[in-house]
Amino acid sequence: MSSQATAKVNPGVQAFLQDLKGKEIDHVFFVACGGSSAIMYPSKYVFDRESKAISSDLYSSNEFIQRNPVQLGGKSLVILCSHSGNTPETVKAASFARSKGALTIAMTFKPESPLAKAAQYAVQYDWGDEAPAINTNYGVLYQIVFGTLQVLENHPKFEQAIDGLDKLQAVYDHALQKEAENAHQFAKNHQKEEVIYTMASGANYGAAYSYSICILMEMQWIHSQAIHAGEYFHGPFEIIDESVPFIILLGLDETRPLEERALAFSKRYGKKLTVLDAKNYDFAGISEAVKGYLAPLVLNRVLRMYADRLAEARNHPLTTRRYMWKVEY
């Protein structure tokens, strides 16, 4: 790693990568819940496409504990995330993984939280509209992922990934400006909708999942599902007609043809389509080798603006809850 790249890497990630040297890891488990799990989908995609010898799985925290994979053990790396660091299932998952001899690293916004204490390594990320892309949860996770691949497999894309993350905030700013008016239109057109589907594939599926379960269902009480763009043609597409709204994501990764096919069909039979296409954003200076992996981060950031506008138009703030943190569960 060049010292220039190193300087941009989170100190907690640096310490972890230093200790990782010489360790034998044959499986990575991505373990979190809800929105914190959704940010991990692109990282599973990276491992599938880039890792020669490390297999990987992604589980919701309680599923991970109860499923209790036989191969979880001394050669496992478990990457966990909880924003509050207080999600009981994820804290328990960290302890569970350690009890099996796995190496554990937790990402959180709260460095003194139970999760930070339960894992061997804890990394704090930044949060909010002012946080630079490279320091957010998505950014720090990619630092861990590409750093792990470099340390364990001498994988060559780490510097490109760090450089790309470093330049990503400019991509966000440009994309947000470009989409600002579209977000207003989306909010105006969808404020009365009771169902809104999202759709994507590959590296972008997690962003669709997050928007569906966290923004629409949790924060807006709108019915939804994140449809996989390939699965669409084997069931879900029968639901579309001119009355059913879809948000369709197009990324820059290898599965883009699936998303393009789903969009082309939806255009023929649907009418209420909102398309976010990463090709319309300016990735200037970012290496082709990592563009496909970074596109979902941009799509996710733009979707957040779409959520803000929708919440305003519906007069239903994104902070509204009826059960979460309010009742026992």
Next chain:
Amino acid sequence: MSSQATAKVNPGVQAFLQDLKGKEIDHVFFVACGGSSAIMYPSKYVFDRESKAISSDLYSSNEFIQRNPVQLGGKSLVILCSHSGNTPETVKAASFARSKGALTIAMTFKPESPLAKAAQYAVQYDWGDEAPAINTNYGVLYQIVFGTLQVLENHPKFEQAIDGLDKLQAVYDHALQKEAENAHQFAKNHQKEEVIYTMASGANYGAAYSYSICILMEMQWIHSQAIHAGEYFHGPFEIIDESVPFIILLGLDETRPLEERALAFSKRYGKKLTVLDAKNYDFAGISEAVKGYLAPLVLNRVLRMYADRLAEARNHPLTTRRYMWKVEY
């Protein structure tokens, strides 16, 4: 394998297992689309819980091809399924996997189909209400899965699995009788609903997924999502109130506590709940070692009856389509 168990195993599976001896396999890929993919979720669960050294992944066929996992190669086993044997994505996935040197086995109802020809091994399964459980797609897949584990890892549950599959038809018959009136009630109560969610975890999630995307969305044009019972509390549960219908599955596998927790919460804030609990069915004579793996097959069979009754009540036959097989896509 005892000769008694062998006699019950599909001849195509027997031939495959014979040839598998001595081969080195370190990864299994489950590859199919829609309903044929959904039947594979419990098999991924089996591998996670039972295999000491073989990792596994499950992908929709086009996602598999485009994602192009680096580890797909000479030590990979790719299990594919298409009912017609004619699903273009899955046929292409078989050729793609072979071109990478992987061992391929295809399940289909049509032994002369393109998929049967594209894979090295092809296994025909039975179909329809009269087909004995052990010979259906689910049954044959478990023969492959537990057989593979026995051949490659000397895993001890193969005979229990075959014996369980052999006794499963009696469980189906009993469960269908027990649920017949409930299915009528469900259909009557839900015939006007525009949204119906399904929910499950672990080995049972695939049955919830299949009911959501194939039965409700594809065959009934009802909005839906299969919610993971653990993820429920990290977003989706904010959607429930007395007006929102949920079908909640309770299986017999290790993740049952997740499903029980989701049900308990839903009972407090929801009203339109349909609960299918495998504990109410009679698994007499089936080994405890495989009950949790077989429960989703029973739940799936009962759900099919719920689909039949719903289609009748809505006067919307399960064969109705507006796009599938009718227009270009």
